Structures are given as structure tokens and as C-alpha cells.
Amino acid sequence: xxxxxxxxxxxxxxxHGWQVQPNRVxxxxxxxxxxxxxDDRPVTVYGAGRTDAGVHAEGQVANFWLEHRFSxxxxxxxxxxxxxxxxxxxxxxxxDDAFNARTSAKLKNYxxxxxxxxxxxxxxxxxxxxxRKRLDIDEMHEAAAALVGAHDFSAFTPxxxxxxxxxxxxxxxxxxxxxxxxxxxxxxxxxxxxxxxTIAGTLIDVGRGRRSAKSVRLALxxxxxxxxxxxxxxxxLTLMRVDY
Amino acid sequence: xxxxxxxxxxxxxxxHGWQVQPNRVxxxxxxxxxxxxxDDRPVTVYGAGRTDAGVHAEGQVANFWLEHRFSxxxxxxxxxxxxxxxxxxxxxxxxDDAFNARTSAKLKNYxxxxxxxxxxxxxxxxxxxxxRKRLDIDEMHEAAAALVGAHDFSAFTPxxxxxxxxxxxxxxxxxxxxxxxxxxxxxxxxxxxxxxxTIAGTLIDVGRGRRSAKSVRLALxxxxxxxxxxxxxxxxLTLMRVDY
Numbered sequence: 001x002x003x004x005x006x007x008x009x010x011x012x013x014x015x016h017g018w019q020v021q022p023n024r025v026x027x028x029x030x031x032x033x034x035x036x037x038x039d040d041r042p043v044t045v046y047g048a049g050r051t052d053a054g055v056h057a058e059g060q061v062a063n064f065w066l067e068h069r070f071s072x073x074x075x076x077x078x079x080x081x082x083x084x085x086x087x088x089x090x091x092x093x094x095x096d097d098a099f100n101a102r103t104s105a106k107l108k109n110y111x112x113x114x115x116x117x118x119x120x121x122x123x124x125x126x127x128x129x130x131x132r133k134r135l136d137i138d139e140m141h142e143a144a145a146a147l148v149g150a151h152d153f154s155a156f157t158p159x160x161x162x163x164x165x166x167x168x169x170x171x172x173x174x175x176x177x178x179x180x181x182x183x184x185x186x187x188x189x190x191x192x193x194x195x196x197x198t199i200a201g202t203l204i205d206v207g208r209g210r211r212s213a214k215s216v217r218l219a220l221x222x223x224x225x226x227x228x229x230x231x232x233x234x235x236x237l238t239l240m241r242v243d244y
Numbered sequence: 245x246x247x248x249x250x251x252x253x254x255x256x257x258x259x260h261g262w263q264v265q266p267n268r269v270x271x272x273x274x275x276x277x278x279x280x281x282x283d284d285r286p287v288t289v290y291g292a293g294r295t296d297a298g299v300h301a302e303g304q305v306a307n308f309w310l311e312h313r314f315s316x317x318x319x320x321x322x323x324x325x326x327x328x329x330x331x332x333x334x335x336x337x338x339x340d341d342a343f344n345a346r347t348s349a350k351l352k353n354y355x356x357x358x359x360x361x362x363x364x365x366x367x368x369x370x371x372x373x374x375x376r377k378r379l380d381i382d383e384m385h386e387a388a389a390a391l392v393g394a395h396d397f398s399a400f401t402p403x404x405x406x407x408x409x410x411x412x413x414x415x416x417x418x419x420x421x422x423x424x425x426x427x428x429x430x431x432x433x434x435x436x437x438x439x440x441x442t443i444a445g446t447l448i449d450v451g452r453g454r455r456s457a458k459s460v461r462l463a464l465x466x467x468x469x470x471x472x473x474x475x476x477x478x479x480x481l482t483l484m485r486v487d488y
Contacts, residue, residue: 119320
């Protein structure tokens, strides 16, 4: 058996997220299906990040064991030949047995994009959250600073979360405006469910003047979900890269 | 009655082109429908370029007369509020009666994009033609040079074309590679049906080594459609700008 690592791009619009679910089309489900055909046996696919329904990936990472031996190019092309065009394998390579896409991951990098203009963009509407009123990036930046570092992020995940603990270390939380696009980039070894989207929704509330930068620190410290802002829509979120 | 000019962006994927057709959803049809509601009477919409089914626009231009008076912002927002998100009005302005989007147009600028890489791009698949084999831009450039200027373009439009004459003046036909994307840009006061896509399909044939640059000149001179290359898929084409 050979352990393979693949780097995957997908437009998540038409999928019920990464994780296999009965009677739902998911990214993991599609990969499992085509790899099991390719290897003539049930293949298990391990993913770095369980992206939610509608969330995209520029660089999701997965691994799996196959009985058949493939060159990088063979495996990449065989997979792409059997996947819909909204999922693409960018790269495939054979790795030693110790590699696991989830447990070996050091840092996951997400980006949340807002199309911040009077008029929406028809070509990006699947990939951004459209918000008209001009966002105050300086205020958002100040609010973001309070979230960087090691914290209990209970305020930024559903109260009924099944994670064992809610401590996570946010290595980076940056904001940038490029023309009409405001990007929020976040990096951590792990995130809680909806964490990036709830951070984005809370920062958007700050940017639109609905809450103060200081209230974000207080929400974090309260560890109560009700003190943070709304969960921003899935379409704006993309898993950009996983570092090992 | 006031004459209004609008600049329109659209993702043409889900439309049967610009022009109104019975029982088909078209861009002109959608604009006609919402403007007739807005003005409480049947409104006629004149467009600069009749884009085909699946073709996109970054800067299509149209005009129409309304009884109601609107500020630019009011008209833009009222239209955007009633259109699907894949059609956006970028700008609206009141103009004198002499302005007609079609007959006043001086130059139409189209872009044909090819995603030229081993692996397709899931985020651009609606907006580019995906072709794997590396295209030879230098050869394509040489072939393109033969097409610039005033010619009978019969070889680049269907034989059963209903245009009165097939003489057009191609002001510009440029090629550029930017990473994985090869762009063909074409500018003329008017184009024949499928002309840009047939030029693109013929240049792609040159770029992939299937025909010589010289054969393109011979095809043009022959004025026979069968001597040019295939009509490239609609999804790669975008009406970029109309100059007045």
C-alpha cells in the first residue's frame, strides 16, 4: 500500500461541504467514490480541513492509501478525468506512511472575501460576500488584534459545539482592502466550527459601525456565543493553504 | 421621455444570449421585462452588441426611453434590485435623444480567454476555454497579424450569415499570456456573427500546431468558412467595452 497526498481546489457552491454524509454530494464523498473505483476497493480519504457546505478551497489537502502504484501525473490526471470540473487535483505525490493530512497539518490558512461596493460583481458572486456599505478597515483591524493569540474561542463557535476544548491559537488575522475586495486572512493550526465565519461576521459588524472594536475583546472574554456577531455566509470563505 | 444609457455586466452562462427570443431567458429580455415594470409601459431596449448564448459582458451598453425621471443612482439601484445577481447595472445616465447604443458605437472590444494549463481552474471554468497543451503564442501572433485591417471576413462567419456584407475592419487583434491565461483581444466597429470565436478557434489551431500561421491568411483570402478553424466555445468570450 502506498500513501498519497493530493492538493485539491474546489468551488464548494454545489457541495454539502467536505465531509461524507449520507445522501449528500460532498467533496470527500466524490474523492472516495472515484478513488475506490480507481483502486477496485473501498478507499478512505483523510482531509486537512472539514470545510462547510458552500465553502471553497484553493489548497485543501488530503491523503489516502492505494494498492495500485501511480506516478504523480498519472494519479492527478486519472482523478481529474473522473471528477466534475468544479473539483480539481492540482498535485498528487507519494509520501511515507507517517503523513496524515489532518494530524500532520501545522497551519491552516483561510481567507474570507467581501465585495464591498455599491454594485455587486456577477463573476465573483459565488466566491465573495457582497456588502454595499463602505467598511471601516481601521476599526476592523483594531478589533482583529484582540483575537490574535491563544484564547478560548467559545464566543465564536456554536454553543452546542462538540469540540473537546475551545482553546485555539490564532497565529494571524489580517485585513486588507484591494479595490472593492476586503480580505480577512486567518491562520491557525486548528479552528473551531464556524470560527472563521463568525470572526468575519463580527468584524463586518465592526466595519459597518454596528459594534465597537472593544466589544469584540469583551465578546471573546465572555466566552458566550451571543456576544459575538453573526456567522458570515459560507460563499465568502476559502481554505487557501495547509502548511506541514 | 428621457433617453438613458446603461453599462451592464453579466455572467452569460445561464442565458440564451443578449437578444430577446420567445420562450428563452435572455439579457435583453430580462432588461425589457424589469424596465417595462418600472415605467408601467412596454419599453424597448437597444443593445450595442448581440452577444451569443453563454457569452459574458464586462461592459455591454444599452439605451432605452422612459417616461419616469430617475437620477443615475436611482435607476441603477432600481434595476439591480429587480435583476438576478448574474446581471448587474454598473452605471446609468440620462443622455440626449441622439444617443443609440448600437448605431452610435465606434468600437467594440472583445476578449477571448483560454486557460492553458495541465489542470483546469474550478473558479474560472465558466469564463474561460480550458485547453491543456501549451499554445505557441508567437505563431498565433503571426497568424493574427494577417487578420488586422479591412477585409472580407466571410471565412470567419457561417456561410448562411444574413449580414448584408462581410467587410469589417479589425482595428486590433492582440495576444497575451499571463500565467496560465492566454487572452485574445479584438476591437472593431462591428463584428460578424461568431467572428471573434472563429478567429479564436483558428488561432488556437495555430497555437497547438494543427495549422500554420500562413494558412490563416489563405483562409481569409479564400472567403470560405471551411478553410478557417472551428468556432471556439462561447464561455471564453466577453464583451469588454464599447467606445462611443
